[in-house]
Every structure is written in structure tokens, then in C-alpha cells.
Amino acid sequence: MSSTSPAKASGSTDPELRAGQLRNLILATLASTVGFWAWTIVGPLSRRYAQAMELDATQTAILVAMPILVGSVFRVPVGALTDRYGGRVMFTVILGMTAPLVLVIGVVGQLNSFGLLVAAAFFLGIAGTVFAIGIPFCSAWYESHRKGFATGVFGAGMIGTAVSAFLTPRLVAGIGYLGTHITVAVLVALMALVCWLLLRDSPVQAAKTPEPVLPKISHAFTLTVTWQLCFLYAVVFGAFVAFSNYLPTYLDNVYGFDATAAGTRTAGFALAAVIARPIGGILADRIGPRAVTVASLSGTAVLAMIVAFQPGQERVYGPVFLLMALFLGLGTGGVFGWVGRAAPAKDVGTIGGIIAAAGGLGGYFPPLVMGATYNPENSSYFVGLTLLAGFAVLSLLLSFTVRNGGRTDSRDRP
Template identity: 45%
Template sequence: MLATLGFAVNFWAWALLSPLGPLFQDELRLSSLQQALLLAVPVIVGSLGRIPVGALTDRFGGRVMFPLVSAATIVPVLFVGLFGHGSLAALLCGGFFLGIGGTAFAVGVPVVNAWFPPRQRGLALGVFGVGMGGTAISALTTVPLVKAVDLTAPFLITAAVLAAYAVLAAVLLRDAPGRPRITTSVLRRLTGALRLPITWQASALYALAFGGYVAFSVYLPTYLRTAYTLSQADAANRMAGFVVLAVLARPLGGWLSDRLHPTRVLGGTLAVVVVAAAVQAFTPDLVPVGTIAFLTMATALGAASGAVFALVALVTPIEQVGAVTGVVGAAGGLGGFLPPLLMGAFYGSLQDYGPGLALLAVSAGVATLFTTFFSHRATATA
């Protein structure tokens, strides 16, 4: 519960810029590519930061790292809310350090993983993954707070919640009694993680599954506003619906992985993404076809994300889970960095988002074929 709460609070902070993307675009007169870059910067920093944070969690544990990451995220939240929203340069600087909140994922996975036996880790990590619903909190509250109060309100509230959680985690959070005590250097643990085949296999799959979720949670308001001329509030609410469904599907993916096998769950869910993305590439009417396509993708991407870490928990030595999680989590975040830039570039040059969604369908198709092949080997060895 504490790890999931910490994940949610930090992801709430990590996603603060996304609902305000259209507002910043209008006020600062940003191009499509500039807006996409603004939304993507926190994603790439939060992703790459997971690599050292995961290795540090192996060594120091979540009791130290969760309060530390939460407290550090307060600084960029206050900077953006109070000073950093007047120019693109200031927003990019604030967004860069806002990425710290995204590293909380690499803290929580090894913490939760160590508390559960292998047969229960898929569901446990899936439940922890519900914390990614922090992005939905941001989507549902940020724009209404700005309209009701002012632009600083959501940032001040988020900073206060982060501070409260940092204190709560420092007082109450405990690491599992049997957690291995790691004394080797961060560099050596990262090198060891990179030598494991599962690190690369899971990274590729997570880059697509969670990367797709991150990309849509960041860029969907802009997409819906541009492609379907929705209002800023309506687009943000629909993005929140996408996020909530993906969040609820993540424990389902973990639960199914405990009972079937993670690679079988991945093969099925990624095949669903192929179909839904291909349909949406033609920009059908939003009601009902577009809505069904996006909600189907949300469910499939959420379940696939849960299945990836069920696979990691199944085959990774427990003393390396943090380091592997950092690398795989980074790949997932980086998977969410490129699509918004591509979508912005495609629309800027072609006035059409279709090629970006078609590329998602092709990528998911390749991943489905890989998972189908990989499942035979993984089932035999796990």
C-alpha cells in the first residue's frame, strides 16, 4: 500500500505538464513539435533516472529511496508552479527536473517484489502498477484547479502531498526482512543486469507496452484537441478515462501471468494493440469507433505492462531486481518519449496523425511475433 501510494503521488507530479500542454501552446505560441518536446522532456529524464535509482534501491532499500525521491521532486514542482511557466526555456528546465518523480517506479518494484513469493509476484506487482494512475489524478484535477484558482494551485497542492508522503514513508515504510544486503558498486550491479538476457527482452517489450501508455497519457489531450476539435477540459477528461482503464488492467495482466504465463499474456494483448492502432490510424469518428479503439488499446497496454514485470519477477535473481527494473523501466519511459515527438512531427508536416498510429500497429505486430517465439523458450525455462 505504501509503495503504491508513493508511486501514485510521484507520478501525479511527473504528469503535471501534460494536461496544461494546450494552455502553454496557446499562451507561448508553441509549434506542434515544441509542445511535444515540452511534454516529452519529463518522460525521458524520469526514464533514464530509473537506471541509477533502481541500482541504489538494491543497495539502500525503499525506506531510504522513496522519501528521498519524493522530497527531491518537490523542488521542480514548486519551480514550475511559481516561476517557471512564463517561457519555453523555463518550462523545459522545470520539466527536466520534474522527471525525478518518474524514477519512483524503480524504487517500488524491488520493494514489492521482495515481500512476495514468486507465485504471487505478478499480481502484487500489478497492484503496485495501479500507482501509475497518478497520471489520472493529474489529468482530472490540474485543469479544473487552474480554472477555479490559478496556475499555481495544482503545483502547490502536489508539492504538499509529496512532502506529506515523504514523511509518511520515512516513518512507516519497511523493507522485506529477507532483502539481500548489497555491497557492490552501482556500476557493477548495472553491468551485471545488462548481461542478463531478460533485461534486453523485457526492455523491448516494456518500451512498447508501457511506452505506449506513457505516450498516450502525455499526448492524448493534444491529439484529441487537434484531430477532433475537443475542448481542453473534454480532452483531459477523456485522457483520464484512458489512463484509468490502463491502470485497472495492469493487475489483470499480472494476475493472468501468474496463472498462464507472462509471455502468453503479452502475445494476446499486443495482438489486440495491433488491431486497435490500425483502426485508429484512419482517424474514424470519435464516437463510437475512435473511443472503442482507444479504450481497447488502454486495456491491452495496461495488461501487457503488468505481464512484463511478472516476467521480470519470474526469471530475475532477487538481488538484481532493482537494477533490472531500472533498465527495463527506463526502456518503458523512453518508449514514451519518441511517439509524442513523432506525432507532432507527422502532424506538423502532413496534417495527419495516421502514420504515427500505423507505426504503433507495425511495432506491436513485430513484438507479437517475437513474444510468440519467445514464449516457447520462456515456458520451458521458467
Template identity: 45%
Template sequence: MTGFLVNFWAWNLLAPLAPGIGQRLGLAPFTQALLVALPVIIGSLGRIPAGSLTDRYGARTMFTALSVLTIVPVLLVGLFPNSLAVLMIGGVLLGLGGTTFAVGVPAVNAWFPPDRRGTALGLFGVGTVGTAVATFTTLPLINGLGGMAPFLLVSLALLVVAGLSWTLLREPPDKTPPGAGAFARTVETLRLAATWQLSVLYALMFGGFVAFSVYLPTYLKTAYELAAGDAAARTAGFVVVAVIARPVGGWLCDRIHPADVLGVLCGLAFLFAGLAAFQFPLMPMGTIAFLGLGIVLGAGSGAVFALVARLAPAEEVGAVTGLVGAAGGLGGFFPPLVMGAIYGMQHDYGWGFVLLAAAALGCAVLTFTAVRREAAG
């Protein structure tokens, strides 16, 4: 969990800086949203090979390598804060930190019995609090200690994580490397109906969490005219409640059928997204809408991977995790672009939340029908 947290901290470094970068460089809303979204899409697509490679080479090798490689873009972003080209390249490479999710899930899954995997995977998912750490600390560190402070600190943390991963991580004694290559296993995984169903659900749940965690500072600053620090603090609150809710979702799925838990959470996401569409004042209705979404999306992310543990063949958990995780990250890539485009055209975010509500309602129907049947089979 610690290694996952630090890599997610690195993955989210650009989000709290985006409003200031946009103002300093005179970026259009869509360009600013693209800068924030780049680490998300690369971190998402990269989970597909990362999951398959973890099935073959193990979490020890993969966590160590990815943690070391992520240091490069962290330093790039810190050293060249006024170059849009370098920031874009850094944003792409920061996606490496986001791929570590597909490394950790198969490792956790292999060490815990089925009746405890939901809780264990939920606790591992607490590492997503790294996004809150980035939101809370990046601007204060820059203001207090200088422009390079957060980037040097994250680089040092990644180096420590790499060393600990190589020293402490081990593979289960009964682990056997898969016979087929990574590409063949990915194709085989795509033939599973559960892969597609879980991908859609994770795109909503984790994708929604990622989208809000990276774009909420911009949204709050634009829609409610909050100062950058205030917007960052409120976003961190959203992330914290989502992270706390994630192991709760996994814990519930160890006691109640995961499909039932997930279906109810999708229905609640529909209600809270509909409430947010009206853009009520932040106190109290706006805060209720966003904190409610944070709780639901966090718990739902934990519930999805309780279903992965139940539906995926043991030797393909990494491959399934990579594909489902990629879908979740891609689910976080598009909403910031959509929200930026909608605001650019209408100077209002309402339709973005309407689309989220419609997606949540569709996922509730999917969960109570096809996913419930697949899990019972």
C-alpha cells in the same frame, strides 16, 4: 502504491497544461511535444541509477529522497508558467517523480512469494493512476482556485509521502546489499538476454501508455477539435482503464504463462492501433480504438513485470527493473515527438498509428518465440 501515485501525479503535471502553454507562448507542435516529453525521458533514464541504488540503500531511503526532491520542479513550473526556459528546466526535473517506479518494484518483489508477485506488482502499478489524477484535476484546480493551486497541493502531497515513507517503509529481514557497485551491476544486468527482451516489450506496453497519457490531450484537440477540458477528460478515461487493467494483467500471469498472456496482448495492440490509424469519428469507433489500446497497454505493462519477477535474479531485480523501466519510459518519449513531427509535415496522424501497429506485431512475434524460450529455460 500511494507514494508511487503521488510521484506520478507530479510527473504528469505538464501534460494537461501543454495545449494552453503552446497557445499562450506560440509554440510550434514539435516544441510543445518536446515540453511534454522531457519529464518522460528523464524519469525513464533516471530509473537505471534509481533501481541500482534501491538494491543497495532500500526503498525507504530512496522513496523519501525522491519525493522531497520532486517538490522543487513542481513549484518551479507553478511559479513561472510563462517562461519557456524555466518550464523546460522544470520538465527535466519533474522526471525525478517518474524514477520512483524503479524503487517500488524491487521492494514489492522482495515481500511477496513468486506465485503472488504478478498480482502484487500489478496492484503496485495502479499508482500510474497518478497521471489520470493530474489530467483530471490540474485545469479545474487552476480555474477554480488559482494558478498555483495544483502545484501547492502536489507539493504538500509529496511532503506527506516523504514523511510516511521514512516512517513506515521497512526492508525484508533477509535482504542483503549487493556486493558489486551500481555500475558493475548495471553492466552485469545488460548481459542478460531477458533484460533486452523485456525492455523491448515494456517500451511498447508502458511506453505506449505514457505516450498516450501525455500526448492524447494534444492529439484530441488537434485531430478532433475538442475543447481542452473535454480532451483532458477523455484522456483521463483512457488512463483509468489502463490502470485498472494493469493488475488484471499481473493476475492473469499468476495463472497463465506470462509469455502467452503478453503475446496475445501484443497482437491485440496491433489490431487496435491499426483501427486508430483510420481516425474514425470518436463515437463509436475512435473511442473503441483508444479504450481498447488503454486496456491492452495497461494489462501488458503488468504482464511484463510478472516476467521480470520470474526471469531476474533476486539480487538484481532493482537493476533489471531500472533498465526495463527506463526502456518503458523512453518508449513513451519518442511517440509524442514522432506524432508532432508527422502532423507538422502532413497534418495527419495516421502514419504514427501505423508505426505503433508494426511495433506491436513485432513484439508479438518476439514474445511467442525468444521470450517464451527464455522463460521456459
């Protein structure tokens, strides 16, 4: 039996827990930022690949979406493994595996082989699993009433997608295609080393009794709350990931932007969502995750329909895209602020990994749908954007069925 006291397990009075909170949260967020940059390095260069290999819209969408698929599916076992081995080990392992894969993408991308590049992008998807590591890692460092803050701040690591969209095309222009991939690979490897040397797992995590991974995953799938939050997160985070990866292609096809100009605007979109995410987590702690999620989904549905009609002037569609990013960011923070409330404490890491996987899968399919429903005659994505609005409305209705969504978590009541 563990000797950890209830106070220590809850994190309410343990000085060691409080002392390590901010440092480990910042390091985990930086690790996520670097991992997300590597994970989304293909998207900003999609136009380059499409021109070099003469890809159509569907092939480009498959290429862009491939890392998202793997990064999503493998979040489930990675989340469970984080419960067992801790975030320090898992961050180090995943980033250590990612660094050489970035180099592989750089080499294969010069061969102009669509099949080889898709295969390399498939394996690169492992970088996206850093999210499933950070949620239980950061959550374990914070008290129950501050878990929304912790997961919201960690979620700001999504800024790696903005960094990728903004810097990757510029680095390619400045130091070359292969030089860019070498630079990113070195950064990822250095971050893996930093994680091993400086990260520390929470005393709460250390006090856990390790459990077999597969039974934990199986049990998590039997819980209704797992499926409810999966659907909600698949819409809000999936839409964010889809736009962050596919927006350069969208802006090229609809408005004729080149890679650098499209990357700059995509970076702005991602940055707005990143800024909003911790705000969503904080608001979830204060007013309840349901209110935050409902506001997010309502705004997303309305704005998706506005975008579907393709406003012709950037002074119109630019702010609309930024507002959509803000609403999606609020939703990602709000939904993950719900996990610590609605999920059993012993299953937070596993369920968090499953929900993170659902979010990633939510980002995998939209680019494929956008590519398949794209109308080249009038450069229209009306069908895909209408589907987004419809799923946002369905999710809004579903949010009223999830427990512990109010201002006070029922488990905190006397």
C-alpha cells in the same frame, strides 16, 4: 554470512514477511500515484502553454516529453540504488526532491519562457523514477508465485496519470495555476514524510549484502533477458505513457476538445490501463506472461490501425481508445510479471530499473514522432499510429524468444 534461513529468504513461511505485505504494497502504490501525478503535470496543461507561448506541434511535443526522458534514464541508477539502500529511503528521497520541482514548474510556467519551462520539466522527470523503486521493493515482499500480483498492484500507481489528466485542469480552473502546483507539491512532500515514517523494507531486502551499484548495472546489461524485456516493455508501457501525456494534444488537434474535456477522456484512458495492469500481473502468474503479452500486443496492433484512420464519431473512437488502454495495461502487468521469472533473483531490482527506464524511453519518443509526423492539413497522425502497430507486431514475435514465459516457471520445477 547471513543468518537468514532459506524459508525466510524465499518468503514462503516467514510470518513477518506475510504480515507486512499488504500494508507496504498499498503505501508504495500510493507513493507511486502521487509521484506519477507530479511527473505528468505538464501534459494536461500543454494547450495552455502552447497558446501562451505560441508553440507549434513539435515544440509542444518536446515540452510534454521532456519529464519522460529524465524519469526514464534515471530509473536505471535508481533501481540499482534501491537494491542497495532499500525502498523506504529511496521513496523518501525521490519524493522529497520532487516537491520543490513541482513548485518550480508552477513559477516558471508563468514566465512564458519555452526554454526555462523545458529546463524545469527536465528536472521534474526525477519524479518518474518512483516506478523503479517500487518494483524491487514490492517484489521483495512477496513469494515467487505472487510477484506478478505484487508488481501488478503496484503498477496501478499509474493511476497518477489519470488523476493528473482529470484533476489538474479542474484545479487550475478552481484555485488557479500557481495554487494547483502548490497543492500538488504539498501532497508530494506529505507522501515523502509518510514513506519515511511508515514504509518498511522486506526482511529479504534487509538480508541482502550491499553490492557496488555500477558493477551491478554493467552486469545486468550483459544479460540477454534484459534487452528482450526492455524492448517489450518499451512498446507496451511506452505507448501508455505517450498516450497519457500526449492524448490531450491529440484530442485537441484531431477533434477540437478543450483542456478539461480532453483531460477527462485522457483520465478515462489512463484509468482503463491502470485497472488492467494488476489483472495482467495476476494472469501472468496463472497462465504465463507470454500468453498475456501476446494478447496485449495483438490487440494494440489492431486497435492502433483503427485509430490511425481517425473514426469521426466518439461512440466509435472512444471505445477503441479504451480497449487499447486495456490491452496496454494487460501488457505492462504481463511483462513485469516476467521479470521475477526470467531475471536472476539477485539482479531483479537492477534489471527492473533498466526495464522501467526502457518503458519510459518508449514513452519519450512517440510524442516527438507524433509531433514531427503530424499533418495539419487533415489533422492526421496516421504515420505515428502505423509505426505503433508495426512495433507491436515486432514485439509480439520477440516475446516467443524470452525464457520462462509459460504457465510454470522452470526454476520452480523439482
